[in-house]
Amino acid sequence: xxxxxxxxxxxxxxxxxxxxxxxxxxxxDEEVAxxxxxxxxxxxxxxxxxxxxxxxxxxVANVVSGVLKLSTATADGREQIVGLVYPSDFVGxxxxxxxxxxxxxxxxxxxxxxxxxxxxxxxxxHPRLEHKLLERTLxxxxxxxxxxxxxxxxxxxxRVASFLVETSxxxxxGRKDIGASGEPSQIELPLSRQQIANVLGxxxxxxxxxxxxxxxxxxxxxxxxxxxxxxxxxxxxxRTG
Amino acid sequence: xxxxxxxxxxxxxxxxxxxxxxxxxxxxDEEVAxxxxxxxxxxxxxxxxxxxxxxxxxxVANVVSGVLKLSTATADGREQIVGLVYPSDFVGxxxxxxxxxxxxxxxxxxxxxxxxxxxxxxxxxHPRLEHKLLERTLxxxxxxxxxxxxxxxxxxxxRVASFLVETSxxxxxGRKDIGASGEPSQIELPLSRQQIANVLGxxxxxxxxxxxxxxxxxxxxxxxxxxxxxxxxxxxxxRTG
DNA sequence: AGCTGGAATTGATCTCCATCAAGGCATTGC
DNA sequence: GCAATGCCTTGATGGAGATCAATTCCAGCT
Numbered sequence: 001x002x003x004x005x006x007x008x009x010x011x012x013x014x015x016x017x018x019x020x021x022x023x024x025x026x027x028x029d030e031e032v033a034x035x036x037x038x039x040x041x042x043x044x045x046x047x048x049x050x051x052x053x054x055x056x057x058x059x060v061a062n063v064v065s066g067v068l069k070l071s072t073a074t075a076d077g078r079e080q081i082v083g084l085v086y087p088s089d090f091v092g093x094x095x096x097x098x099x100x101x102x103x104x105x106x107x108x109x110x111x112x113x114x115x116x117x118x119x120x121x122x123x124x125x126h127p128r129l130e131h132k133l134l135e136r137t138l139x140x141x142x143x144x145x146x147x148x149x150x151x152x153x154x155x156x157x158x159r160v161a162s163f164l165v166e167t168s169x170x171x172x173x174g175r176k177d178i179g180a181s182g183e184p185s186q187i188e189l190p191l192s193r194q195q196i197a198n199v200l201g202x203x204x205x206x207x208x209x210x211x212x213x214x215x216x217x218x219x220x221x222x223x224x225x226x227x228x229x230x231x232x233x234x235x236x237x238x239r240t241g
Numbered sequence: 242x243x244x245x246x247x248x249x250x251x252x253x254x255x256x257x258x259x260x261x262x263x264x265x266x267x268x269x270d271e272e273v274a275x276x277x278x279x280x281x282x283x284x285x286x287x288x289x290x291x292x293x294x295x296x297x298x299x300x301v302a303n304v305v306s307g308v309l310k311l312s313t314a315t316a317d318g319r320e321q322i323v324g325l326v327y328p329s330d331f332v333g334x335x336x337x338x339x340x341x342x343x344x345x346x347x348x349x350x351x352x353x354x355x356x357x358x359x360x361x362x363x364x365x366x367h368p369r370l371e372h373k374l375l376e377r378t379l380x381x382x383x384x385x386x387x388x389x390x391x392x393x394x395x396x397x398x399x400r401v402a403s404f405l406v407e408t409s410x411x412x413x414x415g416r417k418d419i420g421a422s423g424e425p426s427q428i429e430l431p432l433s434r435q436q437i438a439n440v441l442g443x444x445x446x447x448x449x450x451x452x453x454x455x456x457x458x459x460x461x462x463x464x465x466x467x468x469x470x471x472x473x474x475x476x477x478x479x480r481t482g
Numbered sequence: 483a484g485c486t487g488g489a490a491t492t493g494a495t496c497t498c499c500a501t502c503a504a505g506g507c508a509t510t511g512c
Numbered sequence: 513g514c515a516a517t518g519c520c521t522t523g524a525t526g527g528a529g530a531t532c533a534a535t536t537c538c539a540g541c542t
Contacts, residue, residue, distance in 0.1 A: 151389055
């Protein structure tokens with residue numbers, strides 16, 4: 001962590017696959033070099049924890065590849081997944097002392113981590129970064145509010161259908177051209193049935209039954225339990241509520 | 242809206258009751274004067290709509306006094322309230338073309354409204370404002386995720402208890418000294434039973450029954466249906482989950 | 483006072499999903 | 513091969529809260 005080490009560290013950002021999509025996108029080369037200095041790459045295995053709910057907010061990170069879940073729990077241990085973090089997304093809680101939720105890798109994951117205090121300082125000094133972070137946070141707030149509609153008002157079928165629609169969208173990085181008309185799209189779910197249930201506020205059994213129902217109705221195919229083929233997206237959308 | 246009119250407009254911000262708590266708090270006098278020029282005060286009656294879900298994002302606003310609800314609806318009209326906006330809070334969706342949720346006044350409300358495009362431009366040019374907005378948005382995201390825990394995992398009793406705890410907190414402007422030990426605190430609910438139900442993902446009947454139950458158990462008193470007295474906050478917290 | 487209309491409460495019944503319980507089906511290690 | 517383990521699926525049952533249906537309450541009006 002000393003100056004010499006930092007100075008010698010190669011600039012990972014230049015070759016970063018999410019360089020143009022993450023919050024660093026609007027930074028110029030000089031700024032990126034500075035950011036590169038305070039960050040470091042880290043690999044997470046499935047199940048490995050990056051942040052612990054209620055603990056001091058030490059780290060923030062960009063996700064380079066892989067998927068993380070964000071979760072909170074009640075006092076007696078019931079867990080609710082409150083966010084899924086995909087490549088180019090930001091994770092962690094800047095400008096606060098404690099982390100309001102846990103973050104855990106669902107797949108093999110590469111993140112670009114920063115000491116929260118370093119990041120806070122950098123953000124305050126670089127408005128373009130802060131602006132990107134604001135846009136991202138506003139989008140995430142919109143997403144979590146749509147999620148609240150799902151949790152508050154939708155039945156099991158609508159929840160599972162919505163989950164599949166949303167997940168296929170996120171996994172394709174927001175591209176809308178796929179599966180819009182007729183071509184089937186294939187999803188590789190990064191979540192187990194239990195985790196899907198924790199996302200949707202349901203039980204594992206109910207989620208499983210809905211998948212089976214969709215399969216029987218010809219709305220999806222399941223080559224394996226984590227691989228979902230959607231032959232006709234509109235049929236799925238019709239069950240979204 | 243012409244220049245002369247704007248120049249003559251008195252600087253409302255100087256006397257603003259939320260001047261030090263809203264996102265304008267860190268602006269200097271000159272910046273506030275500029276912001277004052279592009280904003281205007283507006284009064285909303287209970288039930289009056291400020292933003293329409295899915296419409297163009299024309300306005301953003303600060304709430305000076307009163308309470309607003311934010312809501313989204315499914316295609317077939319089921320409504321979910323996804324946010325409550327109290328004095329000094331910000332409402333609206335900067336940096337986007339459409340408003341993702343509706344906003345409607347629950348009480349007599351004073352807001353300080355801006356054309357979204359004016360506000361966006363001002364924010365980009367004034368990092369201190371954008372920083373405040375970011376902090377607020379991050380806090381709101383935390384809040385909405387806790388809300389997701391409520392909607393996804395809590396039973397009716399826990400939801401209503403959590404709602405009362407949260408509401409008393411927000412109405413007191415975040416002060417923690419009240420009701421902490423023994424003194425009873427009194428809440429004047431800005432929401433009808435139906436609206437509380439829409440916040441909590443329950444029906445009006447279930448909410449009503451929970452209130453009755455709490456009253457019978459001596460955890461709350463109800464001088465009127467919208468006035469709640471909490472003699473012992475810890476007894477309520479114990480039912481929070 | 484008496485009337486009126488919207489909101490809240492209370493009761494009776496039903497339904498969807500949670501819960502409980504078993505069995506299927508892969509993968510891993512011996 | 514075949515136990516063992518973990519995940520998923522399927523079936524049977526029960527219960528929390530939704531739904532349907534009356535009252536009751538209360539503020540505003542005449």
